[in-house]
Amino acid sequence: DNLQFLFRRQTDSNNRIAVQATKWGMSIMMDAKQYEESLRKLKLVVYMFGKRMSNVVDDPIIRPSMNAVAVTYELAHRPEYADLMTATSHLTGKKINRFCHIHQNTNDLTMKSKMGRMLGFHTACCFQRCVGMDAINALSIVTFDIDKKRGTHYNKRFLKFLEYVQENDLTCDGAMTDPKGDRGAAPRDQPDLDAYLHVVEERKDGIVVCGSKAHQTGAVNSHEIIVMPTIAMREEDRDYAISFAVPSDTVGITYVIGRQSCDTRKLENGCVDRGNQFFGGHEALVIFDHVFVPWDRVFMYREYEFAGSLVEKFSSYHRQSYACKVGVGDVLIGASQTIAEYNGVSKASHVKDKIIEMNHLNETLYCGCLACASEGHKEPSGTYCVDTLLANVHKQNVTRFPYEIARIAQDIAGGLMVTLPSEADFRSPEIGMWLEKYYKGAKDASTEDRMRVLRLIENITLGSAAVGYLTESMHGAGSPQAQRIMISRLVNLKEKQRQAKRLCGINV
Ligand code: SF4
Ligand code: FE
Numbered sequence: 001d002n003l004q005f006l007f008r009r010q011t012d013s014n015n016r017i018a019v020q021a022t023k024w025g026m027s028i029m030m031d032a033k034q035y036e037e038s039l040r041k042l043k044l045v046v047y048m049f050g051k052r053m054s055n056v057v058d059d060p061i062i063r064p065s066m067n068a069v070a071v072t073y074e075l076a077h078r079p080e081y082a083d084l085m086t087a088t089s090h091l092t093g094k095k096i097n098r099f100c101h102i103h104q105n106t107n108d109l110t111m112k113s114k115m116g117r118m119l120g121f122h123t124a125c126c127f128q129r130c131v132g133m134d135a136i137n138a139l140s141i142v143t144f145d146i147d148k149k150r151g152t153h154y155n156k157r158f159l160k161f162l163e164y165v166q167e168n169d170l171t172c173d174g175a176m177t178d179p180k181g182d183r184g185a186a187p188r189d190q191p192d193l194d195a196y197l198h199v200v201e202e203r204k205d206g207i208v209v210c211g212s213k214a215h216q217t218g219a220v221n222s223h224e225i226i227v228m229p230t231i232a233m234r235e236e237d238r239d240y241a242i243s244f245a246v247p248s249d250t251v252g253i254t255y256v257i258g259r260q261s262c263d264t265r266k267l268e269n270g271c272v273d274r275g276n277q278f279f280g281g282h283e284a285l286v287i288f289d290h291v292f293v294p295w296d297r298v299f300m301y302r303e304y305e306f307a308g309s310l311v312e313k314f315s316s317y318h319r320q321s322y323a324c325k326v327g328v329g330d331v332l333i334g335a336s337q338t339i340a341e342y343n344g345v346s347k348a349s350h351v352k353d354k355i356i357e358m359n360h361l362n363e364t365l366y367c368g369c370l371a372c373a374s375e376g377h378k379e380p381s382g383t384y385c386v387d388t389l390l391a392n393v394h395k396q397n398v399t400r401f402p403y404e405i406a407r408i409a410q411d412i413a414g415g416l417m418v419t420l421p422s423e424a425d426f427r428s429p430e431i432g433m434w435l436e437k438y439y440k441g442a443k444d445a446s447t448e449d450r451m452r453v454l455r456l457i458e459n460i461t462l463g464s465a466a467v468g469y470l471t472e473s474m475h476g477a478g479s480p481q482a483q484r485i486m487i488s489r490l491v492n493l494k495e496k497q498r499q500a501k502r503l504c505g506i507n508v
Helices: 002-008 011-023 032-040 063-077 079-085 106-123 130-150 154-168 235-240 263-267 304-321 324-343 349-374 388-398 401-413 423-427 432-438 447-461 466-475 480-490 493-503
Strands: 046-048 086-088 095-097 172-175 198-202 206-217 224-227 242-247 253-257 283-294 298-301
Touching (some): 032 063, 063 079, 063 106, 079 086, 079 106, 106 304, 106 349, 130 172, 130 224, 130 298, 130 304, 154 298, 172 206, 206 224, 206 242, 206 298, 235 304, 242 283, 298 304, 304 349, 304 388, 304 480, 324 349, 324 401, 324 466, 349 388, 349 401, 388 401, 388 480, 401 447, 401 466, 423 432
Parallel strands (some): 046 253, 172 224
Antiparallel strands (some): 086 095, 198 206, 206 283, 242 298, 253 283
8 A cells, every 4th residue: 555655656747746735825745756856966974884885765775764754745645644643834824744843732743642653654764864853843932032131133033944944845953962082971072073063164144064963864865954952051051052954965975874783684585574564764973074154054153151051942942753653653552463373372361361451551652742732831022832741751661661562572473583584485496485484373374474573573673664663762762761760850749748748737
């Protein structure tokens, strides 16, 4: 189904959409094909396996990740997903892709969570575009707050950039995480000062920056890179308290693609061993070697007092964004039920109970991302932000529950998931019949289908999609301890104590 909607709709329907949109005076939201073409125009400097890539878009390792982002474009044109995938711009009144939208009420926040689950379900991987959405929303709040306190003009600059993003339906990489070098030392005390991205030169027309951003989700599928500081800063670290946006192919930017478990399976003949036939994610190290940023794209400059607030706002939004894991969990539960049937054990009471437990955990995650959205509030800028405490509680659950869901999936799947011979062996004229014979499960299930669903479970819990479903659940949007610190800061422990004492007759 996914392949069909991605590749069936070619130029004819694209042109129709574009003409129609122009007639209605609306923004032209790109579709999958237009998005792909827009990426082809970028002159990115990308390295993988020690070589500069000459064609990023068609590379078999990168392409599934591009397909996943393309879904965010394609579904925006489907009437049945219009509520989830589109919104009305508060700047222009035009219909835009929700990924470019600034949340105007709690319904927008709720729709964002629902969209994340739906897209996770469609792709069973990281679809990458949320980081940019979370960055623009955080900046819409913090640039306003800085201006109010300091009489600067960051918000106006930012809104101009935002309109450009909305009008062109761009994918932005929200780049926060610095490599951090020695974790015990502040940015200014690092043996290598580039361990945190910083300004190295101030010019009349802009600034020059050096440093890098690590683990950048979807970086080479992005049109723009939005840089933000990674931690709260002190005055001595003001050169690091900067935020800006640059086109992703700006001179001086180099991308190095991160390895994923089983990544080279995408280079093999046949596609069964990939598990997920269509989609994947990618992360990259993004290196800034003396990159020039014009002033109109600088949204925070040496504003060290506001670095912490930008980090907190982005993190809260991104912790909410982990609604995506619920959608991937849905697929994993579906795969687990399917392999239980193929193995002939689906009627066993303990298997049924395990499926219930998986659903219970997954829906509990959904409760968290909906709760922080519906308890959202209006910031002075007018942007709606999620409830910070509940967003942190949600993300803390995300650091645990997908691991438990994955454990149960592996329990139900059995050891065959990791001892299964390759697709090439199954297709071999010499030995294929033996594998067909000895890997046959329940009578109604074909051996090949059994192999396919096992590979999907492997992909999500051990393979390249486990980057998104597991390790990213642990460390993305902040490692578990970061949420625990926020939880301890945000709960009103004193009030809880007072009430407990009051109810048992202790004087307060
Ligand atoms: Fe979006 Fe989830 Fe990927 Fe983060 S991990 S970018 S929230 S899909
Ligand atoms: Fe993430």
